[in-house]
Every structure is written in structure tokens, then in C-alpha cells.
Amino acid sequence: MRIEVQGAIKQFGQYRALDQLDLHIPAGEMVAILGPSGCGKTTLLRIIAGLESLDHGMLCFDGVEATHTPVQERRVGFVFQHYALFGHMTIFENVAFGLRLKPRKQRPAESVIRKRVLDLLAMVQLEPVASRYPAQLSGGQRQRIAFARALAAEPRLLLLDEPFGALDARVRHDLRQWLRQMHALVPVTTLFVTHDQTEAVEVAERVVVMKQGRIEQIGTMDELHANPASPFVADFMGGANLFHGRMENGTTRIGEILLESAPFQASVADAASCSPVICIRSHDWQLGRQPNGQRTWHTVVRHLRPSGAVVRLGLESLQGAGSIDVELTREQYDKHRFQPGETVFALPTQVRIFTDAPKGSVVPN
Amino acid sequence: MSAVLDWSRYSSPVTQDPLWVRRLLSGMVVLFLMLFLVLPLIFIGVQAFGKGIHVYWSALSNPDSLAAIRLTLLTALLVVPVNLVFGVCAAWAIARKEFRGKNLLITLIDLPFAVSPVISGLIFVLLFGAQGWLATWLNDWQIKIIFAVPGIVLATLFVTLPFVAKELIPIMQARGRQEEEAARVLGASGWQTFWHVTLPGIRWGLLYGVILCNARAMGEFGAVSVVSGHIRGLTNTMPLHVETLYNEYQGAAAFAVASLLVALALVTLVCKVWMERQQGEVKVEKQGKE
Numbered sequence: 001m002r003i004e005v006q007g008a009i010k011q012f013g014q015y016r017a018l019d020q021l022d023l024h025i026p027a028g029e030m031v032a033i034l035g036p037s038g039c040g041k042t043t044l045l046r047i048i049a050g051l052e053s054l055d056h057g058m059l060c061f062d063g064v065e066a067t068h069t070p071v072q073e074r075r076v077g078f079v080f081q082h083y084a085l086f087g088h089m090t091i092f093e094n095v096a097f098g099l100r101l102k103p104r105k106q107r108p109a110e111s112v113i114r115k116r117v118l119d120l121l122a123m124v125q126l127e128p129v130a131s132r133y134p135a136q137l138s139g140g141q142r143q144r145i146a147f148a149r150a151l152a153a154e155p156r157l158l159l160l161d162e163p164f165g166a167l168d169a170r171v172r173h174d175l176r177q178w179l180r181q182m183h184a185l186v187p188v189t190t191l192f193v194t195h196d197q198t199e200a201v202e203v204a205e206r207v208v209v210m211k212q213g214r215i216e217q218i219g220t221m222d223e224l225h226a227n228p229a230s231p232f233v234a235d236f237m238g239g240a241n242l243f244h245g246r247m248e249n250g251t252t253r254i255g256e257i258l259l260e261s262a263p264f265q266a267s268v269a270d271a272a273s274c275s276p277v278i279c280i281r282s283h284d285w286q287l288g289r290q291p292n293g294q295r296t297w298h299t300v301v302r303h304l305r306p307s308g309a310v311v312r313l314g315l316e317s318l319q320g321a322g323s324i325d326v327e328l329t330r331e332q333y334d335k336h337r338f339q340p341g342e343t344v345f346a347l348p349t350q351v352r353i354f355t356d357a358p359k360g361s362v363v364p365n
Numbered sequence: 366m367s368a369v370l371d372w373s374r375y376s377s378p379v380t381q382d383p384l385w386v387r388r389l390l391s392g393m394v395v396l397f398l399m400l401f402l403v404l405p406l407i408f409i410g411v412q413a414f415g416k417g418i419h420v421y422w423s424a425l426s427n428p429d430s431l432a433a434i435r436l437t438l439l440t441a442l443l444v445v446p447v448n449l450v451f452g453v454c455a456a457w458a459i460a461r462k463e464f465r466g467k468n469l470l471i472t473l474i475d476l477p478f479a480v481s482p483v484i485s486g487l488i489f490v491l492l493f494g495a496q497g498w499l500a501t502w503l504n505d506w507q508i509k510i511i512f513a514v515p516g517i518v519l520a521t522l523f524v525t526l527p528f529v530a531k532e533l534i535p536i537m538q539a540r541g542r543q544e545e546e547a548a549r550v551l552g553a554s555g556w557q558t559f560w561h562v563t564l565p566g567i568r569w570g571l572l573y574g575v576i577l578c579n580a581r582a583m584g585e586f587g588a589v590s591v592v593s594g595h596i597r598g599l600t601n602t603m604p605l606h607v608e609t610l611y612n613e614y615q616g617a618a619a620f621a622v623a624s625l626l627v628a629l630a631l632v633t634l635v636c637k638v639w640m641e642r643q644q645g646e647v648k649v650e651k652q653g654k655e
Contacts, residue, residue: 049550050549050550051546051549051550071549071550072549072550072551072552072553072554073552074550075552076550077550078546078547078550080543080546080547082543084543084544084546084547085544085547086544086547086548086561086562086565086566087544087566088565088566088568089565097548097551097553097561098551098552101551101552101553101557101561102552149547149551150550150551152551153551153552
């Protein structure tokens, strides 16, 4: 099912959870809504489910307005962070709940319900627990039952609110894989809220990054990494160094470092001076023992963290730019084998400068 | 599998108090219980049956006693369902909804506990009594409330109002609304959600509230005493009848009726223990298999 949200506004007292938000989700996709806590992502999900109502704006399912459709008529599946299974019902009855509630005329026969529930339990690989109670299952098992329950009544849309938030790392990883496989099997439009970008990477095709009730950027994980729309996105996706610079007469400086002599964009250069944010990702650096041209940064190695295929270095600028995280491949590192305390010359290979204007301009260095 | 805690797991020589301290403390508790609970109960039994089973039986089968028993049962039968419905509604509103005056409502529910039952009774006398605010209106319609059954029911209703609600509010608040939301999303209407999810979730608390409410409704003395007028065979409930008999020096009869109230109290306690065990067992069972 296709979802459109237009001009959504939702206010809780003084706090504006959604602020003129527009969103379009094509049918059949698995989309992650990513953002820090309090950015309004759960509110957005609850509004789409019908558990909250919009103050302003419009919500459409497949082009039909659903802003005021009561929650029980929306045919969505919702998976809660803390499972919300019905404690007094067996696992079987939990999964059957949505089917048994249907009006008498639409309700499937008992044998059909039975078959559907057992099929779903087989899909989540929990057939043997059908007669147990939720409290007798582990967290990961409970969440899989919650998925089965949400899918039982064949929802047009699946909404997941931090579904793996309460589970430990190992179970989370397995469940993410499982969720991907399940989506391939049952290609229902799935929206899935998380604050964990690695989770978004592992599961979603596209990612919606939210900040303070608005959408900051939408794209595949690769697009967001390669071309973040703002320092916030760059920072939130991880692996980025952010510096606060000064711009004067068309040149940008960080501390004593001269970044760029030519003005990079007319609209920005109009302002004689402003304070841009400079973003350099941690793997966009070349390190060496000799200075390599004018734009080399003088740094000293503070610490060293080899981790698998990559080696992370913590550098500190000797020119007042603060600390810098650099990620080298094992191969690059083995060429030089820098040690803590050593002076290292670093050359950024790709620099993004964000002014107050929303779009970052990529400057090849 | 037992709901009883295994204390030996928690006590070790390091954390234990000396033997004489433990003996002294538990001794004091036992002494108090004997003096103020067990002894009076035994006394009631002894007095009730002191003049033989025949006297006991005739005291209970006396028409006035039977009328008192009937009135008490009638009162409980009317009061408990009303308070059950009110308690569930109030707890639901307080635990689930945000509205103006919510704190006022919570305070008001506590009011019958805070006010002396005698004052509660007087409120009704002031409202409906012969000199009360509504006296002329009630006279016009020939409705008798004070010194009649409606007054007794109203006063009992007022006194027992908090029991179910107070029991349910914390349970519903602790449970949160997620299960209810899950039911709504799965297609349940508000009523279906209440019936299939909310109510089963609070069933033990509800039952407990009802049992306490019933015990109090049958045992209430102060408020009922003010509004009833102690008309034998007409407006005497069991506790009032006990007092009447006692004042007339019919000790054995008084204690015989009292013994029925004691039996009620014991049944209530047994129900409570049974329910707690039921709940505890469910929990232990679930945890045991996890």
C-alpha cells in the first residue's frame, strides 16, 4: 500500500512532534525511519496506525484519504517495542485474535483460522509453543509472535516501533535477517522506526532521517553516506568528522588551516562572512609522514584502535582544529604503522562545507 | 513449586540479627495477634455456643434475625454491582484518560475513607431527612429514604465506593495501554478491547476489590446506624441487630448473629489467600518455564 503524508502537524503541549512533515512511501517497500529520540518518529508511526490523530495535515493510503479513518478499520499491523502480547491468552489465541474479531460474515471458519495461525507460527518457527503463554517465552520469541499476530489478519501495511529495541545484540542481529527474509516472502509495505543506524542499514531499502519533527533527508543508506544533506545527517550516520570553520572573503578556515581559496558557491559567497560546518568522513583521509602540499593538516596520533579489517586512529590537530577520527584499511595502515605520539600529516580527500543553506556543496580538494 | 519464599536463601550469619532479637520481635507479633485477633474470635464462638446449639439456632431463626440477614444480603446485592461498575469506569478514566479535574476525582474517591462513617450517615440525614434539604420534595412524592431501606443502601454505597476503584487504579496504571492499543490495531472496537483485553487483565484485582467491597457492605455499622433508625425486623442490618440484641442483654443471641459476620470475614480472608495463591502460582509457573 502506498502512503502519503502531507503537511502533518502534531503538537503535545509545548512540544511539536511533527512540524509540517511531508512523506511519500511507495507500495511494497521496507523503509526505516531513523532519528534521535524525541524527533517525532514514533509519533509519525502512531499517526499512520491511527493510535494518534493529526492536528493538521492529511494522510492518504493508496490515494484515498485516511486521516480520520478509525484505527480498527485501517488494517495495519503494528509491532510494539515491548511486544504487547495479551498475557492472559495462549500464543495461539494471541495470533488468532485479529481473525476472531472479524464481523461474523467475514470471519473465516474455525478450521481456516486454525490453519492460518499454525502456518504463521510455522513461519516464525514457533509452532511448538502454540499452547503456552507469552510470559513463558523469551524476548526474541515473543517479538516473533508479535510479528505473526500482526500479520494474521493480512494487513495492508506493517508498522514496527523499535521492534528489536528490547532485545540483546545477538538476537537482534538474527531477527533483522529474519525480518528481511520475511519481507521478501510477504512483500507488504513496511515502515520501521529505529534510532540505530546499523539496524536501518541491515534491514531497510530506504531510510528516512528525521530531526525535530521534520524530514531531514530520504535515500538509500549509500546515498545518505555519500551525500548527506546536512551536518546532522552526516553526524547521525556516523563516521564523520565535523568542524566549525570561519568564512571570510571567500576563504574558509578551520583554526589555522586554510581549506579553500576559491568561493565555492555564489549564493553562499554573497555573505562576506559566515560560520560554516565542515564535514570530512573518517575514511576520506590520506596520512603520511611528509607534508603533501599546502592543505595538509598537521596532527599528532593520540590513540590507535585496530578492529578487524580497519584501523581507527584518533588524531589531534596541531593547528587548532580539535580531534579527528580517521579510519584506514589494514593495508593502508601497514604501509606506515603510525604510533601514538607521532606527528602525522593528514590530507582530506573529500570535504563538504555546509553553510546555513540546507544543501551541502561538495568541494573536490 | 510453591509460592512461599525460601527465606534460608536470604539469611546468612552475616546478615542475621542475634537469636534473642528475632525471638523477641516475633514473640511480640504473636502476642499481639493472640490478644487482639484470635482471642476475641474464640470469645465470640464460646459466647455464641455457650448456651448450646439450640439457643444458637433459635437466635438465628428468630424472625428479626432473619429479617436482618435478608436486609444485609439485599444491601450487598445492590451495592456491590453498582460499585463494581463505578470502580471499573473510574479506574479506566483515571488510568487511561487525561482530563480536567482528574486529581479532584482521585481525591473524591478517597473521601469516604477519609470521612468518619457517622459523618457519612449524617450527610444523608441532612439531605433526605425530615428536616433535610429535599424533605418537602420527598414528602410530595411520598418517598421515604431515611429510616428506610433506600437510606441504608445509599449510606453503604457511599462508604464502600472506593474499594473497587482503589484496587484497580494502580493495576491499570502499571499495565499501561499497549495491549489495548495492540487490540485496537488488530481491529477490535473499543468495547471488544475492553471485554477481551482490559477486563481479563485486571480480573484478579477486580475480584479482590469486589470481595473487600462486599465484606465492608455487609459489615458497615456507623453510617448505616445513623440512617437506619434501628427498626427491628425492618431497618436493622446484621451489625445493627447485634448491637440491639446486646443492649437488650441477649448476649448469646447477639454473639450468634456476630458469629455469622465472623464467618463472613473468614470466608473473605480465605478467598483473598486463595486468589493470591492463584496469581502467585501463575507467575511462578511462567517464570519457572522461562
